Amino acid sequence: MSLVSIIMGSDSDHHIMKEASEVLKEFNIPHEIRIVSAHRTPAYMFDFAQNAEQRGIKVIIAGAGGSAHLPGMVASLTSLPVIGVPIKSPSSIIGIDSLLSIVQMPPGVPVATMAINGAKNAGLFACSILATYSNNLSIKIKEFKKQMEQRIMSANENLNRIEFENYQRNMDKEKNK
Amino acid sequence: MSLVSIIMGSDSDHHIMKEASEVLKEFNIPHEIRIVSAHRTPAYMFDFAQNAEQRGIKVIIAGAGGSAHLPGMVASLTSLPVIGVPIKSPSSIIGIDSLLSIVQMPPGVPVATMAINGAKNAGLFACSILATYSNNLSIKIKEFKKQMEQRIMSANENLNRIEFENYQRNMDKEKNK
Amino acid sequence: MSLVSIIMGSDSDHHIMKEASEVLKEFNIPHEIRIVSAHRTPAYMFDFAQNAEQRGIKVIIAGAGGSAHLPGMVASLTSLPVIGVPIKSPSSIIGIDSLLSIVQMPPGVPVATMAINGAKNAGLFACSILATYSNNLSIKIKEFKKQMEQRIMSANENLNRIEFENYQRNMDKEKNK
């Protein structure tokens, strides 16, 4: 049974939204992925949003581009937490229209908005919601953060080695002038 | 029986949206006015949008602020023409969020977007839609346009009289220096 | 005799505006397509706008880029409904200049503004205007909407099959580690 449902307005959003799915797989969280269009399948969206909780879904991740109404409309139809991902589609205005359309929700109907194309963070945030009552998951998030830290520390060391070598080479050249 | 339905997301939008109503009254077009919130009354919005045509409504005017989903969602649920009015509410980002949220609709679900706070024009555009098959209404619109023209021409004459007087006074002063 | 007139400021806008034409063909609505530049052929624009109604035109669709004055100027010269399409031309500021120039019309002269490059929706909106008094056309729009819905539902099924297969493959790999 899926705990997280990832939905998107169009299959052209899939190359972005699959990053949410990949994170959830990494954290072993059962999830589903669906195309649900607020504007082209409004009835299906209604059914989906109103039945998600009963099906055992705990968190909904909704990605949409342009005049992105999907996350907000789903949020209006469920009491589950909804995470919104603005998508920079070719027809959007560098993603700003989608961002504003998702984030500027009226009082009473929150959508947890991520960065433009921030599907990976949507997956992570779903994990952190589920981790509020799962010690196991909370530990996994801490490990994930530690790994990120270590990748930066290694990159730092690599960069310094390269920089130092360049510097050396440069100084050698200067001497030989 | 109403031909035009004016809806808005909140009663705080009424001071703007009533301008649409005033225009329709001026053109003697029977209409109704309702508060329908995409986010707070989604089920009512669904019913409203799906039944509007059957009730004899020909055009829907929808005003909304902030993350303005009402016009687009109604457009997705009806085949009637929907006119959208972005409203500069205190919580909106100078109305830009509402404008983009209303106008940037995906292919397949158009919303005829007016200027920010452009409720008067929404009313006029509804008239011009109804006028496509009403010679009577078409003539009224032409008269309305003529009156606008005459108001500008009169303002122009007034301004010139004032300017000329100022100019005269100024020249008199210069001479007396 | 054409019911809809599609005009644009330059032939370089044709690759966008032809989408309006394609929709109208799909709905069997007789229409014409013309290049009318507000800035380079102002006299022709005047004649066009003032004679459109007499020629039997019911709706005008006007596309323009940059400092896009065509839709608003035509709207000032006719009582027909005018639909404006902002075009993201190379010289425009990501289409925002055209959008604002078209949508921010003063009270009295509405232009029904579509999304940036939203020519397809302009065609559809023209249909929905003509459908206000044509049951036939209204049914066709409902069929069009149903087809859109079905395309999304099929895409959804495809996606789920693919996702499920990926998921299976992934789980198999994990087991074999």
Next chain:
Amino acid sequence: MSLVSIIMGSDSDHHIMKEASEVLKEFNIPHEIRIVSAHRTPAYMFDFAQNAEQRGIKVIIAGAGGSAHLPGMVASLTSLPVIGVPIKSPSSIIGIDSLLSIVQMPPGVPVATMAINGAKNAGLFACSILATYSNNLSIKIKEFKKQMEQRIMSANENLNRIEFENYQRNMDKEKNK
């Protein structure tokens, strides 16, 4: 023991952020409220963020204006879910700087961003997170949503009565002309 911690960059943000507190009180969720400045009390912020989970905090709500670093920095130091509220302070650029600074987080460190000044929704979203494993709370959210719906439906009825009366009065005047 507090389940939610509301923090803000300055006491001048309190008139906005207290709305989060009010919602949490309405839902009977024990919470604390603190001033923690990323830029003026960085050491205190570090301690706060690193110890929040141990103190039993389940969700952090962080509000900040201008170059709003608080939500993102706290998110980098904890595995708890962090909700960010951009605040339109006098020195901010109509809140856009704060919104972008909070929402555009890099992959790996999500912040659940609310609308500009959206502290009430931050409180509600915290509730919906806690409700993922509390049936009780989930029912309260549904009741809250029902009340919102009812308020709109009543407003709608009031508006219609007023509109109808105005309309009547107007028609009476027209007749008496």
Next chain:
Amino acid sequence: MSLVSIIMGSDSDHHIMKEASEVLKEFNIPHEIRIVSAHRTPAYMFDFAQNAEQRGIKVIIAGAGGSAHLPGMVASLTSLPVIGVPIKSPSSIIGIDSLLSIVQMPPGVPVATMAINGAKNAGLFACSILATYSNNLSIKIKEFKKQMEQRIMSANENLNRIEFENYQRNMDKEKNK
């Protein structure tokens, strides 16, 4: 006979546009001032623009707000230089819509755009155009610039005196602590 014609889209623009008139009076340049609306008096605008040159007008200054088409449309109908002034009217988006609508003209039809509300500079620029062949006027512009310089130099001296006094007073206070 007027050499410069100042036109504006509405009499509500007069409080801004009169600054152009004041400058022209200061430089003793005969000019006229008119309300010409691109959208409400298109026929009058056409006549005005096409006859301006014959009437002896050398430069046209056109101010407009919102979706500001007046300067560009007049420029398309005359070979005279047209100076455009974007006006921050209440319905405009902080003047940005007017600025972009005026400045983003297509190749072939230039409008010399001034700052938002920059009517004074429009007047000055008209003078500098007329000065290209008038030594007299050119000298007056140089005098005008010298006066501006002197006003700043005096303000500078005043400020320094005040600052010095404040500083003295401050140092005295410090000593007496």
Next chain:
Amino acid sequence: MSLVSIIMGSDSDHHIMKEASEVLKEFNIPHEIRIVSAHRTPAYMFDFAQNAEQRGIKVIIAGAGGSAHLPGMVASLTSLPVIGVPIKSPSSIIGIDSLLSIVQMPPGVPVATMAINGAKNAGLFACSILATYSNNLSIKIKEFKKQMEQRIMSANENLNRIEFENYQRNMDKEKNK
């Protein structure tokens, strides 16, 4: 002797600014072209701006990108009319920074701002300034405008032929189905 001086902040702006030069050649107006950087050659800029009038220059066209100070600084140092061209260089923010930096001049120092990359219009506007006292040049501008009009009218005819053929072909196909 040059009547117009075209200056630009960097030789990388030349591919844009040469369009101004091409227009001036077309109108047989003697002109010069120079690289003058406000930030890298401030002394040369000072000399240039202060001596231009004495050298017989009547109009200055200045193009600049990024933080574009050249047009405004030259305008502060001469009483000649200065035309500014914002250039969308790789380091500029889609040209918006240059546009605002050039157009938002304070009262007293106007710069006639063209569209982003609008060098061609800068050349044309220089012609229209020079034409205020040259009947010959004024006639040439009218011819230029007529040619533009004719190019659009021809494009219109071509488009209609193509559209008509497509339409015919389409209808033939429909019949043969």
Next chain:
Amino acid sequence: MSLVSIIMGSDSDHHIMKEASEVLKEFNIPHEIRIVSAHRTPAYMFDFAQNAEQRGIKVIIAGAGGSAHLPGMVASLTSLPVIGVPIKSPSSIIGIDSLLSIVQMPPGVPVATMAINGAKNAGLFACSILATYSNNLSIKIKEFKKQMEQRIMSANENLNRIEFENYQRNMDKEKNK
């Protein structure tokens, strides 16, 4: 002898720029304050910028609004570090024009840009530059930072006391219901 020179484009900027002066007084750094307009006193600006270093000035703080050229032009004429303060004057576009005009300097001529109206930070940054070789000043900055920290910590305690009292009062009320 002054170590820091605070300059501004107009005396109307003084109410903002004096905050830089107040910080410098607090740190006992001798400084001067002057009105220097890039556009109205270009020659004075040239002299000022080219002689500042010889007069013993170590850092220049330049504030300007609208099309803010002063900081960049001064930076082009001196090798001293220049700190720029964008000022939100009534004629600027919410300060964005000034910010972009100051910050987007080309390679080779840096301006250290502060927040819109950030004159206080300009003063502090000047101190931190002077502190690079003054242990005394460096200690004072650390003390300043400590005081800021303590002010926040006190505010935090106050807020908690108030919140706690409100909370108590609220709970008492609930009990007594």
Next chain:
Amino acid sequence: MSLVSIIMGSDSDHHIMKEASEVLKEFNIPHEIRIVSAHRTPAYMFDFAQNAEQRGIKVIIAGAGGSAHLPGMVASLTSLPVIGVPIKSPSSIIGIDSLLSIVQMPPGVPVATMAINGAKNAGLFACSILATYSNNLSIKIKEFKKQMEQRIMSANENLNRIEFENYQRNMDKEKNK
């Protein structure tokens, strides 16, 4: 021992930030380069910022993209001058988010912000800070500025030669027509 420390949020920023390093090499200023992520290595950032001064660092240059918190957070933890470089990374909104996040710092914690991708200027500004008490370095900066000037003057001469030749060729062609 390094006098300047160049830090960046990710190794993908290195291709931009290395320009700061190249300038410092050109001016023979010993410096280091490190990857320090505010969000992924917050503890390392803390240690770095708090120990930089003790290690003899005089100036910190910090580059970051997206929701760019690094420069501001480092500035909050040190009394050294911090120079911020907004980086236009693929996930940023054309660099505007990074620019606003870096520049809009609250009173008390300044960051000297450079242009988007302005790493070269960051290096130069670090030099100008160090030059406040180094006559040697001050002379080098003046030489650097002179070289820039000479490059523009040469480019100017080249351009004029080319332009003149083109002009000649053009006139020859005209004659031979």
